Amino acid sequence: MMLRFALMIAVLMPFGARAAVEIQEVTSPGGIIAWLVEEPSIPFVAMDIRFKGGSSLDPEGKRGATYMMMGLLEEGAGDRDARAFTEATESVAANFGFDTFRDSVQIEAQFLTENREESLALLRDAIKFPRFDQDAIDRVRTQIVSIIEGNETDPNDIAGTTLAALSYPGHPYATGQEGTIESVNALTRADLITAHKALFARDRVYIGVTGDISAAELGPLLDTLLGDLPAAGAPMPVEAELALEGGQTIVDYRSPQSVVLFGHAGVDRDDPDFFPAFVANHILGGGGFESRLMVNVRERRGLTYGISSFLASRDYGNQWLGQFSTSNENVGPAIDLIQSIWDDMAENGVTPEELDAAQTYLTGAYPLRFDGNGRIAGILAGMQAQGLSADYIETRNDQVNAVTLEDIQRVAAEHLVVEDLHFVIVGQPQGFN
Amino acid sequence: MRRFALATLACFAFTAAAQAQTADRVTTFTLDNGLEAVVIEDNRAPVVVHMMWYKVGSADETSGKSGIAHFLEHLMFKGTETMEPGEFSRVVAANGGSDNAFTSYDYTAYFQRVASDRLELMMRMEADRMRNLVLDDEDMLTERDVVVEERAQRTDSNPGALFSEQRRAAQFLNHPYGRPIIGWRDEVAALTLQDALDFYALHYAPNNAVLVVAGDVDPDEVRALATQYYGRLPPSENLPPRARPAEPEHLSARHMEMVDDRVSNPYVIRTWLAPERDAGAQQDAAAYTLLAALLGGNSATSHMGNLLEQTEKSALYTEAFYSGMSLDDTTFGMLVVPVPGRTLEQAEADMERALETFIEEGIDSAKLERLKAQVRASEIYGQDSLQGRARSYGAALTSGLTVEDVQMWPATLEAVTEDQILKAAKSLLDLNTSVTGYLTNPSAEEATQ
Numbered sequence: 001m002m003l004r005f006a007l008m009i010a011v012l013m014p015f016g017a018r019a020a021v022e023i024q025e026v027t028s029p030g031g032i033i034a035w036l037v038e039e040p041s042i043p044f045v046a047m048d049i050r051f052k053g054g055s056s057l058d059p060e061g062k063r064g065a066t067y068m069m070m071g072l073l074e075e076g077a078g079d080r081d082a083r084a085f086t087e088a089t090e091s092v093a094a095n096f097g098f099d100t101f102r103d104s105v106q107i108e109a110q111f112l113t114e115n116r117e118e119s120l121a122l123l124r125d126a127i128k129f130p131r132f133d134q135d136a137i138d139r140v141r142t143q144i145v146s147i148i149e150g151n152e153t154d155p156n157d158i159a160g161t162t163l164a165a166l167s168y169p170g171h172p173y174a175t176g177q178e179g180t181i182e183s184v185n186a187l188t189r190a191d192l193i194t195a196h197k198a199l200f201a202r203d204r205v206y207i208g209v210t211g212d213i214s215a216a217e218l219g220p221l222l223d224t225l226l227g228d229l230p231a232a233g234a235p236m237p238v239e240a241e242l243a244l245e246g247g248q249t250i251v252d253y254r255s256p257q258s259v260v261l262f263g264h265a266g267v268d269r270d271d272p273d274f275f276p277a278f279v280a281n282h283i284l285g286g287g288g289f290e291s292r293l294m295v296n297v298r299e300r301r302g303l304t305y306g307i308s309s310f311l312a313s314r315d316y317g318n319q320w321l322g323q324f325s326t327s328n329e330n331v332g333p334a335i336d337l338i339q340s341i342w343d344d345m346a347e348n349g350v351t352p353e354e355l356d357a358a359q360t361y362l363t364g365a366y367p368l369r370f371d372g373n374g375r376i377a378g379i380l381a382g383m384q385a386q387g388l389s390a391d392y393i394e395t396r397n398d399q400v401n402a403v404t405l406e407d408i409q410r411v412a413a414e415h416l417v418v419e420d421l422h423f424v425i426v427g428q429p430q431g432f433n
Numbered sequence: 434m435r436r437f438a439l440a441t442l443a444c445f446a447f448t449a450a451a452q453a454q455t456a457d458r459v460t461t462f463t464l465d466n467g468l469e470a471v472v473i474e475d476n477r478a479p480v481v482v483h484m485m486w487y488k489v490g491s492a493d494e495t496s497g498k499s500g501i502a503h504f505l506e507h508l509m510f511k512g513t514e515t516m517e518p519g520e521f522s523r524v525v526a527a528n529g530g531s532d533n534a535f536t537s538y539d540y541t542a543y544f545q546r547v548a549s550d551r552l553e554l555m556m557r558m559e560a561d562r563m564r565n566l567v568l569d570d571e572d573m574l575t576e577r578d579v580v581v582e583e584r585a586q587r588t589d590s591n592p593g594a595l596f597s598e599q600r601r602a603a604q605f606l607n608h609p610y611g612r613p614i615i616g617w618r619d620e621v622a623a624l625t626l627q628d629a630l631d632f633y634a635l636h637y638a639p640n641n642a643v644l645v646v647a648g649d650v651d652p653d654e655v656r657a658l659a660t661q662y663y664g665r666l667p668p669s670e671n672l673p674p675r676a677r678p679a680e681p682e683h684l685s686a687r688h689m690e691m692v693d694d695r696v697s698n699p700y701v702i703r704t705w706l707a708p709e710r711d712a713g714a715q716q717d718a719a720a721y722t723l724l725a726a727l728l729g730g731n732s733a734t735s736h737m738g739n740l741l742e743q744t745e746k747s748a749l750y751t752e753a754f755y756s757g758m759s760l761d762d763t764t765f766g767m768l769v770v771p772v773p774g775r776t777l778e779q780a781e782a783d784m785e786r787a788l789e790t791f792i793e794e795g796i797d798s799a800k801l802e803r804l805k806a807q808v809r810a811s812e813i814y815g816q817d818s819l820q821g822r823a824r825s826y827g828a829a830l831t832s833g834l835t836v837e838d839v840q841m842w843p844a845t846l847e848a849v850t851e852d853q854i855l856k857a858a859k860s861l862l863d864l865n866t867s868v869t870g871y872l873t874n875p876s877a878e879e880a881t882q
Contacts, residue, residue: 041477042816075733083743086733090803093810112810139746142772146749149697155590254695257585288531289510289522299519302578305586325586357527364529368546371478372817 021370023380023390026215028222034207035380035390036218039373043113045211046373048381049127049226052204054104055177056237056316057195063172064179065187065195068137068144070100072192075136078125082136085122094119096126100177103315104385105199110374113212116221124225127200132192141184148178155253155426159261159323162251163244163424171240173317201233202226208380210373240317246419251426258331258427259323262338264420266311266318267411269386275399276407277311277320277415282358283350283408284341284416285309285322290357292341297324303334320415331429339418346416349409363397459826460652461836464660466668467640471826471836472655473647475819481549481648482820485559486827488643489636490539491616492609492677492760498628500616503536504580505629509543510534511572513565518572521558528554538610539760540831546820549649553658560662563637573626581622584615592693593872600870603687604704607678608761638669643830647823677761680706686864690871692878698749699873700770701780706866707765710757710842712834718757719845720853721765726804727854728791729753729767734800737767737787747775747783760833765861777871792858796851808846 024036055066074089074096075082089096092115097108107127111119151157161176168174178184205226209218242265253259267277278286285293285308293307307324326334350358370376383392425432458474491502511518525532530547545555588594598613605611615621644663646655683706710718729752732738741748750770757763767788771780815821829839861867 039477042813044810044813044817046817083733083739086731087803090731090734090807093806095814110814112813135746139742143749146698146770146773153695153697255585255590257582257590259590288526289519290526295519298579300575302575303582305579305583325590326582327585357523361526361529364548365531366529367478368480368529368531368548371480371819374817 021376021393023393024215025390026209026218026222028219028227030223030227032202032205032207032222032226034209034218034222035384036213036215037210037376037380038212038214039210039376040212042373043212044373045111045113045116045209045213046377047109047111048208048374048377049107049109050104050206050381050385051199051201051233052104052206052315052385053199053233053236054101056102056172057198057234058172058177058179059194061183062187062191062195063175063183064144064177065191066105066199067100067177067179068140068184068187069130069192069195069199070098070105071140071144072132072136073098073126073130075140076131076133077122078129078131080125081131081133085126088118089122092118092122094122096123098126102173102177106381108374108378116213120221120225127226128228130196132189134189137189137192141187144178144184145181148176148181148184151176151178155255155259158251158253159259159424159426162249162426163261163263163321163422166249166422166424167242167244167319168240168317169243171317172237173240173314197230198234201230203232204236205229206381206384208377208382208384210376210380237316242317242319244319244420244422246421248423248425248432250429250432251424252428253426255427256327257325258328258425258429259325260331260335260423260425261321261323262335262421262423263312263319263321264417264422265415266313266320267415268318269313273407273411273415274313276403276411279355279358279362279400279403280345280350280408280412280416281309281311281320282362283354284345287358287361292345293322293324293338296341297334297337301333301337303330303337307338328428329430331425331427332431335423339421342416342421343418345412346418347413349405349412352405355403355405355408359401359403362400366397459836459840462656462659464639464664466664466666467638468642468644468659468663468666469830470644470646470656470659471830472650472652473645473819473822473826474650474652475647475816475822476649479549479649480546480819481552481646481650482544482546482823483552483555483559484542484544484645484647484823484827485563486540486542486643486645486831487637488539488641488675488831489541490537490831491612491614492538493636493673493675494609494612494632496609497620498624498632499612500580500614500621501624501628501632502541503615504577504621504624505632506534506536506541506543507576507580508568508573508629509562509566511576512567513561514567515561515565516558521562524554524558530555536614537828538614540828542827542831544820544823552646552650552655553662556658556662560666563639563642563663564666566633566637568626568629570626573629577622577624580615581618584618584621588613588615589618592691592695595693596691596870596872599691600689600702600704600868603689604706604764604868606680606683608680609677610761635669635671635673638672639663639666640668641672643827645823645827647819675760680762683866687868688870689868690873692873692875694874696872696874696877698770699777699871699877700768701777701784701869701871702766702768703781703784703867703869704764704766705861706762707755707860708757709759709761709763710832710834710838712838715757715838715842715845716849716853717857719842719849720857721755722757722846723801723804723849724854724857725753725755725765727796727800728788728858730804734803736791736794737769737784740787740790741769741783745783747772748780751784751787758828758832758834777873777877781869781871788858788861792855792862796854798851801851801854805847808843812843
C-alpha cells in the first residue's frame with residue numbers, strides 16, 4: 001500500500017474543535033475527575049487515561065524504567081499471569097493499549113457495554129496491581145533490548161537521538177526513553193515498582209471517556225478503576241535547557257538516501273505567540289501539499305517524497321523542527337533551499353492569501369477531528385493534560401482567526417532564525433566534509 | 434508488551450471483519466454508465482469521506498512498466514483542462530479538508546475527508562479528473578523524481594522492505610503480484626508521459642470505478658449528486674478484462690537469504706500461496722484468517738507465541754499472518770525472530786515444530802470461542818471508524834467481492850469449524866508453494882558458521 005505522502009511525524013497537538021460535542025465533567029464519589037461525551041449509538045465505550053511525567057520521570061541511571069514498567073502492565077496483573085490476563089481480556093473482547101511518551105503515558109481502552117464491569121476490573125488490575133513476574137520481566141527486557149538495537153540501525157531513529165543528545169544534555173529528553181542496552185540490563189524489579197509508584201498518582205491523571213455510558217454510571221467506575229491510587233507521585237521533571245547551536249552533524253549510514261532532521265528553539269504552548277507560530281508553521285511546513293516546504297522542495301524540484309515542519313511544544317522544552325529524506329547527492333541543494341525558505345519567512349512574513357488559506361483550513365479541519373469515540377476520548381484527555389478548559393473547543397477557532405499578518409511577521413522574525421538551525425544528516429551526503 | 438519493531442509485517446487478522454455493520458445503513462446504486470456506488474450513513478459528526486476506487490492496481494500493469502499505476506496516482510494531482518496543477522489539493526484544504534490517494538496490487542483509490550456540506554464540490558473535482566487529466570513533460574519529470582525518492586525512502590533504505598520485495602518476486606513465478614507496487618527502481622525511473630497517459634486512458638472510466646461515500650449524508654442526495662457529476666462521463670469501450678497471468682504449478686520450495694549490515698534482529702519468514710476471499714465463497718479464506726490468529730496472533734495466547742516466546746523462550750517475537758482481500762491468490766505467512774544467540778536454522782525448525790504441534794494437538798475450543806467473541810466485538814468497534822468502513826467496501830468491491838460478501842464476512846468467520854482450520858493448517862505442510870527467507874547481518878552470519 002503506497003500512500004502518496006504519509007506524514008513522517010505525528011504532531012501531538014490535540015487541539016479540540018467547534019464540533020457538536022457536549023462535554024460533561026464527571027466527578028466520582030471519591031473525587032476523581034473525568035470528561036465525558038455520551039454517544040449511545042454504538043454499544044461500546046472508549047476511554048483515554050494520561051498520567052503526566054511520562055518517561056521523563058526516570059531517575060538518574062535508570063533510563064528505560066518507565067518504558068519497561070509500562071510494557072509489563074498487561075504481562076500479568078492481579079491474580080492472573082500474562083497468559084491468563086490476555087485470555088481474560090480476549091474473553092470480554094476488550095482492547096487495551098499502553099503507550100509511553102516523554103511527557104506522559106497513555107492508556108487507551110475500548111470495551112463493550114455488555115462487558116463493562118469485567119473489562120474495567122481487568123484494566124484496574126493492570127494499572128494498580130501489575131505483578132512484574134520475573135519471567136515476564138526477562139522476556140520484556142529481551143524485547144526492549146532488541147528494540148533498542150533496531151533503533152540503533154534505523155536512520156530516522158539515529159537522526160532523532162542525535163538531535164536530542166545535542167539539544168538537551170543532562171536531561172531525560174536527551175536520550176531515548178527505551179533506555180540503553182546497559183541501563184535496561186541493569187533494571188531490577190524494585191526499579192519497576194519505584195517507576196510504577198512515581199507515575200501512577202492522582203495528582204497527574206487526566207481522563208477522557210466517550211461512548212455508551214452515562215455520567216451517573218461512570219462516577220463509581222472511576223473510583224473502582226483509580227480510587228486507591230496515592231494522592232501524589234514523584235516530583236515532576238525539571239525544565240530542559242536547550243544547548244543546540246546552529247550547524248551540521250553528519251552520521252555515516254549506508255543508504256542511497258539521507259534522512260535530515262533539523263531545528264532550533266520553539267514556542268511554548270502557553271506563550272501568547274503560540275497561535276501565530278502555529279499558523280505560521282502550517283504555512284511553512286505543517287500542512288499537507290500546500291506548505292512552502294512541500295511546494296518548493298517536493299512539487300517544484302522533486303527533491304523529496306515528503307517534507308514537514310512542526311512545533312514540538314513539550315512540557316519541559318520546545319523546539320521548531322523539520323524533517324525530510326533525499327538522495328545523497330541532493331542533500332546540499334535541499335538544505336540551501338530550506339534555509340532560504342526559512343529566512344524568507346523570517347524576513348517577509350506570509351501573504352494575505354496564505355494566511356487566509358491557512359485559517360480556512362485549520363478552522364475547517366478542526367471539527368473533523370471529532371469523528372469517532374476513540375478520537376474524542378483522546379482529545380478530551382489531551383486537553384485536560386494541557387490545562388485547557390472544556391470551552392476551548394468553542395474558542396479555539398476564534399484564536400486561529402485572530403492571528404494577523406503582523407502577528408506572524410513578528411513571531412516569524414523572532415523565532416525563525418536560520419543561523420540557529422542545526423541539521424542532523426544521517427546518510428552519506430555528497431559535498432560534505 | 435505487545436509492540437515490536439517488526440509487528441508492522443501484517444495487520445491483525447480481522448480488521449477486515451470490522452466492517453460488519455448495520456447493513457440497513459449501507460445502500461448501493463449503479464449509474465447508467467456503469468459506476469458502482471456504496472453509501473454508508475453515519476450522522477454522529479458533520480463529516481463525509483468521499484472515495485473513488487479504480488479497479489486497477491500494480492498487478493494490472495504490463496511487464497516492463499512496473500510502477501505506472503502508482504506513478505499515475507501521483508500525476509492525478511496535477512491539472513485538468515479546468516484546474517491548475519496542485520489546485521485539487523489546494524481547494525480541498527481551503528475547505529478544511531484533507532485528501533490523499535493510495536495504490537495497491539488490485540486497486541488505486543483517491544479520497545477526501547471534508548465537512549459533509551462540501552460533498553458536491555469534491556464530486557465535481559473528482560469527476561473532472563476521471564476523464565480530463567492534462568499532463569506535460571515537466572510535471573511528469575519532477576513527479577518521477579518524487580517517486581524515485583519515495584522508493585528510496587520506503588524501500589531502498591530498508592533491508593526488510595528490500596528483502597520482502599525479493600521474496601515476493603520468488604513467491605509468484607508468473608503472476609504480477611511478484612512485482613513491487615512502487616515498481617522496480619530502473620523501470621520507475623524510465624517511465625514516460627505516454628506510459629501514464631496510455632494507462633489513464635485505458636483504465637480510468639466510470640465503468641471501472643467504485644464510488645464510496647460515508648458519513649453524514651442522505652443516500653438519495655448522494656445519488657442525485659453522483660448522477661449529476663459522474664453520470665455524464667462516458668464509459669470506456671475497451672476496458673481490458675482483469676485476467677492476470679496465472680501461477681503455474683509450484684513444484685519446488687524456495688529458500689533464500691539476504692545479508693545486510695543494517696539488520697539488527699535477524700529473522701526467518703516463510704510464506705505459502707493461499708486462497709483469497711472469493712465472491713460467494715469465503716469459507717476457505719475465513720479458515721485461514723482464524724488459523725493466523727490461533728497460530729500466531731497474540732504473543733501471550735497464540736500457539737506459536739505461547740510455545741516459543743512464553744514457554745521455551747527461544748523467540749523474541751512470532752507471528753502468523755494472512756489477508757484474504759485480494760483479487761487473485763494471496764499468501765499465508767509465519768515469522769520467527771529468534772532470541773540472540775539462536776540461529777535462523779534453529780528458528781526455522783522451531784517454526785516448523787510449532788506448526789506440527791498445532792496440528793497434533795488440535796484446536797483448543799475455548800480459544801476458538803474467545804476468538805469468535807473478538808470477531809463479534811470487532812463488528813461493534815468497527816462502526817466507530819468512518820474511514821475504516823469506507824475502505825473495507827472500496828477494497829472489497831475492487832478485489833472481486835460484493836457488498837453482500839462484506840456483510841457476510843463476520844458470519845462466515847463465525848461459522849468456521851475446527852476441522853476447516855485444521856485443514857488449512859495441514860495445507861502448510863506442503864512446502865512446494867512456499868518461500869522461506871532468512872534476513873540476517875554479517876555478524877550473525879559469521880556466528881553461525
